[in-house]
Amino acid sequence: MTSAPKVLSLFSSMPRREKIIVGVLALVFLFSIGELLISKIKFPVHSEKGVFAEGIIGHIQDLNPLFADYNDTDRDLTGLIFSGLMRYDPIVKNFFPNLATSFEKTSNGLIYTLNLRTDAVWHDGEPVTAEDILFTFKDVIQDPGFRNPLLKTTFEGVTVNKTSQNTVTFTLTKPNSYFISYLTLGILPKHVLKDVPIASLDKTNFGQRPIGSGPYKVTGLNLNEEGDYIDLLAFPQYYGMSTKPTIERMRFFTFPDEQSLMEHKSALHSAGKLGITSPAFQEFSKDDRFAIYHYTLNQFTAVYLNSSNLFLKDKKVRQALALGLNKEALVMVGEKRIDGLDLADHGKEAGFAGNQGAAAKALDDLGLKIGPEGFRINNKGEKVSLNLLATPKIPKTVVENLRNQWQTLGVQINIISSNSETFVDLVSERRYDVLLIKQSLGYNRDVYPLFHSSQIATEGQGSGLNFSNFKSFRTDGLTEAIRKEKDSKDKEKLLIELSKVIEDEVPVIFVSTPVYAYVIDKRVQPFTVNSLDFHSDRLSVLTHLSFPNL
Numbered sequence: 001m002t003s004a005p006k007v008l009s010l011f012s013s014m015p016r017r018e019k020i021i022v023g024v025l026a027l028v029f030l031f032s033i034g035e036l037l038i039s040k041i042k043f044p045v046h047s048e049k050g051v052f053a054e055g056i057i058g059h060i061q062d063l064n065p066l067f068a069d070y071n072d073t074d075r076d077l078t079g080l081i082f083s084g085l086m087r088y089d090p091i092v093k094n095f096f097p098n099l100a101t102s103f104e105k106t107s108n109g110l111i112y113t114l115n116l117r118t119d120a121v122w123h124d125g126e127p128v129t130a131e132d133i134l135f136t137f138k139d140v141i142q143d144p145g146f147r148n149p150l151l152k153t154t155f156e157g158v159t160v161n162k163t164s165q166n167t168v169t170f171t172l173t174k175p176n177s178y179f180i181s182y183l184t185l186g187i188l189p190k191h192v193l194k195d196v197p198i199a200s201l202d203k204t205n206f207g208q209r210p211i212g213s214g215p216y217k218v219t220g221l222n223l224n225e226e227g228d229y230i231d232l233l234a235f236p237q238y239y240g241m242s243t244k245p246t247i248e249r250m251r252f253f254t255f256p257d258e259q260s261l262m263e264h265k266s267a268l269h270s271a272g273k274l275g276i277t278s279p280a281f282q283e284f285s286k287d288d289r290f291a292i293y294h295y296t297l298n299q300f301t302a303v304y305l306n307s308s309n310l311f312l313k314d315k316k317v318r319q320a321l322a323l324g325l326n327k328e329a330l331v332m333v334g335e336k337r338i339d340g341l342d343l344a345d346h347g348k349e350a351g352f353a354g355n356q357g358a359a360a361k362a363l364d365d366l367g368l369k370i371g372p373e374g375f376r377i378n379n380k381g382e383k384v385s386l387n388l389l390a391t392p393k394i395p396k397t398v399v400e401n402l403r404n405q406w407q408t409l410g411v412q413i414n415i416i417s418s419n420s421e422t423f424v425d426l427v428s429e430r431r432y433d434v435l436l437i438k439q440s441l442g443y444n445r446d447v448y449p450l451f452h453s454s455q456i457a458t459e460g461q462g463s464g465l466n467f468s469n470f471k472s473f474r475t476d477g478l479t480e481a482i483r484k485e486k487d488s489k490d491k492e493k494l495l496i497e498l499s500k501v502i503e504d505e506v507p508v509i510f511v512s513t514p515v516y517a518y519v520i521d522k523r524v525q526p527f528t529v530n531s532l533d534f535h536s537d538r539l540s541v542l543t544h545l546s547f548p549n550l
Contacts (some may be wrong), residue, residue: 082186
């Protein structure tokens with residue numbers, strides 16, 4: 001008798017109760033095996049002929065270009081899926097028409113007129129029209145319920161009109177030499193989203209089923225905790241660039257951590273956004289199949305001091321706190337120290353080196369003595385206690401180090417707990433005294449939103465990006481002048497002057513900027529750009545390199 005009949009014979013001879021127990025155990029076993037197989041199936045990291053595969057550490061959250069500011073992975077992908085009125089070329093570092101065929105600006109710099117393409121279509125075949133432009137900028141971004149404070153601030157007070165079937169105008173209240181860069185924003189399809197409440201736009205399934213008009217359309221998307229993957233196909237009806245993408249099919253895999261990425265590198269042709277000291281970077285560096293390229297961004301980590309606080313109103317208190325910081329201890333792995341708007345390291349220069357002893361004396365001289373609890377108090381007996389809010393993107397160890405350094409000076413620091421959702425609300429309502437945050441100056445290094453008094457949140461509400469609630473005639477005048485100035489050399493002089501004001505007033509303490517590595521299969525033509533404005537710009541370069549049939 002073979003094994004199978006023996007098992008069946010034994011099973012049939014069992015009492016009914018034992019049969020039930022064995023049956024349940026068998027089902028549990030089969031279910032466990034099924035779960036294991038499903039977990040392997042739902043995230044298949046493997047190479048496929050003709051498909052260029054890139055690995056990214058992160059997660060796909062919302063492939064709506066109006067919310068991509070919150071997640072670098074989303075920004076990477078929406079830059080390929082959607083197109084804007086203008087596009088940025090990271091090689092020549094200039095802006096060119098995209099969904100627009102041309103643009104004109106009035107001599108006073110207030111009115112931008114853009115003529116639209118008539119041959120652009122959405123990935124579902126519908127034509128892109130001026131109504132889509134108005135829907136994106138007017139109906140969505142300028143709606144009170146729109147939930148992206150950065151974009152809301154950017155287009156605040158801008159009037160958007162359709163002046164003919166294929167012409168739109170943007171009218172500004174003040175000249176802004178950076179404005180053209182804002183028009184690279186991906187346009188949304190009105191015919192798909194017109195009935196969605198604006199306040200719920202970031203909660204719809206459009207973010208997982210995007211329909212764009214960019215160079216690539218989504219042909220497959222799988223999201224799960226183990227990692228995501230998305231398949232993109234070059235869109236044959238895309239006319240936004242002078243040359244079509246050289247890579248027809250792309251697949252992006254996201255991984256929750258570096259270990260997962262490294263385990264699957266044999267299936268990848270590139271890996272983006274790697275820190276230069278990360279284990280993944282070290283692993284790829286040892287693999288002869290890959291070439292390594294370094295690049296920096298206009299990014300920074302900074303500490304904002306909310307001048308609405310009783311103690312932080314005093315410039316000398318802010319100066320003492322800055323003096324009392326050992327910045328090197330706050331610089332995260334893979335980053336380098338910076339000390340100003342130029343994102344350069346001035347640590348060896350006079351006035352930039354930290355000195356806790358001098359900082360403590362400065363606080364003493366201000367009459368802020370150590371009280372019975374070990375923390376400083378003023379002459380009214382009020383304790384110097386500050387609430388510290390940090391973006392969840394910053395490691396807990398860095399946040400605690402900042403707290404410990406200032407508590408050594410006798411300043412009580414209370415860390416505010418938050419997650420990615422509550423953080424946005426806390427920042428918008430200015431419910432902090434100290435804000436530790438990562439930011440990007442993007443394509444234009446426009447500092448107006450960061451320091452102009454019009455960007456202060458009023459009565460604890462608002463979308464302004466003046467996180468310090470700082471007000472100064474000097475900073476207002478300089479940020480306005482920088483926006484108006486067209487000559488790049490004169491603009492740089494004004495930025496240097498503003499930097500000196502910031503160093504003196506200390507509404508913000510600049511900490512660090514990251515250095516990244518991009519690894520690419522050596523068979524692909526060399527990646528020659530060493531300075532990018534956003535991580536996503538690497539893909540604009542990559543998708544137009546010559547490469548073999550991989």
